[in-house]
Amino acid sequence: LLNSILLLSSMDIDLYIITDKRGVSEFKKMFEQISSTRVQINVSLIEHDPVWTANLSYSINVNPYRHHSGAWGMTKLWLPLHPALKSLDFAIIVDTDMVFLVDPAELYDERPDRYIHRMINPDPTLANWAYMMPLVPPGQEKAPKNICSCVVLTNLNYIRKAGLVPQAFSSALSARPEWKQIVKVSNSIQQKRRLYNVPNGDQGIYFALWEQNPDLIRPLDWKWNRDKCHKYNRALDTPDASTPHIPVNMIHRNCFGSNIRKRWRADPGDPYFTFFYRFKWLWHDYSWHKPGNKGFNPYASNRYKKPVIKVVPWVG
Numbered sequence: 001l002l003n004s005i006l007l008l009s010s011m012d013i014d015l016y017i018i019t020d021k022r023g024v025s026e027f028k029k030m031f032e033q034i035s036s037t038r039v040q041i042n043v044s045l046i047e048h049d050p051v052w053t054a055n056l057s058y059s060i061n062v063n064p065y066r067h068h069s070g071a072w073g074m075t076k077l078w079l080p081l082h083p084a085l086k087s088l089d090f091a092i093i094v095d096t097d098m099v100f101l102v103d104p105a106e107l108y109d110e111r112p113d114r115y116i117h118r119m120i121n122p123d124p125t126l127a128n129w130a131y132m133m134p135l136v137p138p139g140q141e142k143a144p145k146n147i148c149s150c151v152v153l154t155n156l157n158y159i160r161k162a163g164l165v166p167q168a169f170s171s172a173l174s175a176r177p178e179w180k181q182i183v184k185v186s187n188s189i190q191q192k193r194r195l196y197n198v199p200n201g202d203q204g205i206y207f208a209l210w211e212q213n214p215d216l217i218r219p220l221d222w223k224w225n226r227d228k229c230h231k232y233n234r235a236l237d238t239p240d241a242s243t244p245h246i247p248v249n250m251i252h253r254n255c256f257g258s259n260i261r262k263r264w265r266a267d268p269g270d271p272y273f274t275f276f277y278r279f280k281w282l283w284h285d286y287s288w289h290k291p292g293n294k295g296f297n298p299y300a301s302n303r304y305k306k307p308v309i310k311v312v313p314w315v316g
Helices: 002-008 021-032 050-059 070-081 104-108 156-162 167-174 202-212 228-234 260-266 271-276
Strands: 013-019 041-047 091-094 098-100 131-133 151-154 180-184 192-196 217-219 250-252 281-285 309-313
Touching: 002 013, 002 098, 002 104, 013 021, 021 041, 050 070, 070 091, 070 151, 070 156, 070 202, 091 104, 167 202, 202 217, 228 250
Parallel strands: 013 041, 131 217
Antiparallel strands: 091 151, 098 250, 131 151, 180 192, 281 309
């Protein structure tokens, strides 16, 4: 993702990377090795404690650990309240397993109020939106699994002014009583609460909000999320006379599972990896390597090797 942003962006970039203490240290090392880019890059490394996210989630009776992404995945819901982002009016939130194929400035231009200041008689409702994201692909059922919070244009200024977080989330969840279950919230058997076990994590909450108040969430074209879960919407199939051209602005390596190295060995021709390995710079992440195991598992125990991120030149 970072490679594609640095290589393709025509605009100056403000990168806000929310990570843990160890991540801050490793990202510093990485960015020290980037000597020049075509545009100005401003990097803010934000050390984050996921307990902050968990506590906010519990405040609206949401189980932050229902989805495999856990409290870290839920963090994007709470970014309008994050103290490190209070000066920001707008943000593009992107999953780290995505790659831009076009200038990221084109995604910035998708916001409906982008050119409102140039209009002679602007429509004031153009600025009244909270989020933009890919909603339901053509031919798919309307369900939490079929929207994608992997790329979200977030109107932080409007969200704060309208007081949407957390009130709008609470209201949307109240319409989904079937999601509430008894959940164990600590190792003590007595510590149980009735919480929303939201399907698909933060994505499910966005879905509930969209169902209740569709004006708050605007659709973003699926060319910004050609993902493996939906077979890239056939956009990467070999075209023929009967297949129309399908635009691809970003590709998304989801639904591979956690063992990315094993997947690469098993399917080196996959379009995501084919594109990924054409970059001048590659990430070689040697963390999580269990002795004697050639696989790569980001959920493995920390008792194995400490994370070491190396940026090395691509040869070929």
